[in-house]
Amino acid sequence: MTTETSRAPIASRTAARRPIVAVLVVIFTVVDGALQVLLIERSAAPAEGRWAIPGGAVLHGETMDEAAVRKLAEETGVTDVFLEQLYTFGDLDPSPEEGSVGVAWFALVESASVRLAQRTAWRPEWWNLDDLPPLAFDNEQVIDVARTRLINKLQYTDAAYSLLPPQFTMRELQEVYEAILGRPLDKRNFRRRLLASDFIVATPEKRTDGRHRPARLYRFASRS
Amino acid sequence: MTTETSRAPIASRTAARRPIVAVLVVIFTVVDGALQVLLIERSAAPAEGRWAIPGGAVLHGETMDEAAVRKLAEETGVTDVFLEQLYTFGDLDPSPEEGSVGVAWFALVESASVRLAQRTAWRPEWWNLDDLPPLAFDNEQVIDVARTRLINKLQYTDAAYSLLPPQFTMRELQEVYEAILGRPLDKRNFRRRLLASDFIVATPEKRTDGRHRPARLYRFASRS
DNA sequence: GCAAAAGTGTTCGGCGTACACCCATGC
DNA sequence: GCATGGGTGTACGCCGAACACTTTTGC
8 A cells, every 4th residue: 555654654664564364255145045155164274174264365366356256166167247346355264473464345146147166175165144153253244235135236336136046027027125134025015116216127028937817027227 | 465376376376476565644624624634745766855645664573453553642642443345455555566465444533632743754745635746655545435435434424523513512523524625515404314313413512703603512422 | 885705595407215016837 | 627826006194395485583
């Protein structure tokens, strides 16, 4: 950053921390009406056997955004989804003498498009948000911030596009919203509000699946 | 962060960047109905002679929050004000070979309580937001993010408490809001909305200042 | 009494919420 | 024809926005 450092710009430099900078990616999906998060089982100390948010160091020649995109791709195989910076944690560190900074991001993925990395060590797995295993470090805190942000984002953005396939029914969309908000929504009000928002548009297509009236398919306007 | 790093946790560690982590503090105040930001004139390369957001390295034994509080106190003498993390920039760096990460914070201060650091080199000065000097690095971007966040915060929090003295008139409060939002507000609607919000409460006191009706003084409820 | 800022109420439109019935299809 | 989920309309309360006159003081 090389900005000034009050009285003694050079002197204070000697005391500057040179921590590892890591990115953490909180990856959410919605499956069967349940909000889930991707966690990795730690196969080595510290916190061996506990589960943690996927993350890793920012590499040389890489921006933080690129590191986040790479991490997401490594774990899920997906790119080009909702991914945005969340918060930077300075105190998640298991080894305080060295210092570390975790720049957390959060991502939304459609579960059908995900191919989880097939590892036995550092194994990734989806976990239901209201039934999490013991987490490493302060990862509960990070997930909590991410969840709050997600709920807010849903109110005024079309972030949900990233949780659904290109075409979907109103019911599927509503289930995603309900899973995230954690409460049931009124079908008529939901439909009216979403259509008025201009986030989604109707397609000419319908989908028949069962012995009942076929459902209109919609798509997100931003994904034309 | 010592989380896993995909296949080769140890190997990738060798390529990890060890950047300097700096905090930047975007310090806002409102003076005479104008939103201002505190900038520092750079007295050395890089970007000598340009103005920059106050900032500096996070020191050993210091959390990021503490570094932000310290920076704010060094420049303004104030503590115990609105201060919150904004965004982390990975690409503000003047020296890419070394790498640096800037964790930006933003603060709101009451101008009367500020005692600017008296330096001739790295001199701090208030600048009107719509009349900024040439800035170092990408500091315009940072200020822009901070301003947007401030506008949003104002809608649903009592953040303005930090821009006003303990007691103030409705007009003073409204001027702060107008300076930040950049547009005039209706006096009656403003009064009604703020009182309904429960952010502020009336005190028994009034202030007479001029040949007109004295104004009721209010205070923020959170600052009891 | 007059200049100057403080203080006060009502109307209207939009939006979120509550709520119940008909429609299209498969079997 | 009946079971199943898809699809639709109305009424109400709240909130933000627009808008003009009276009150209290100093001089």
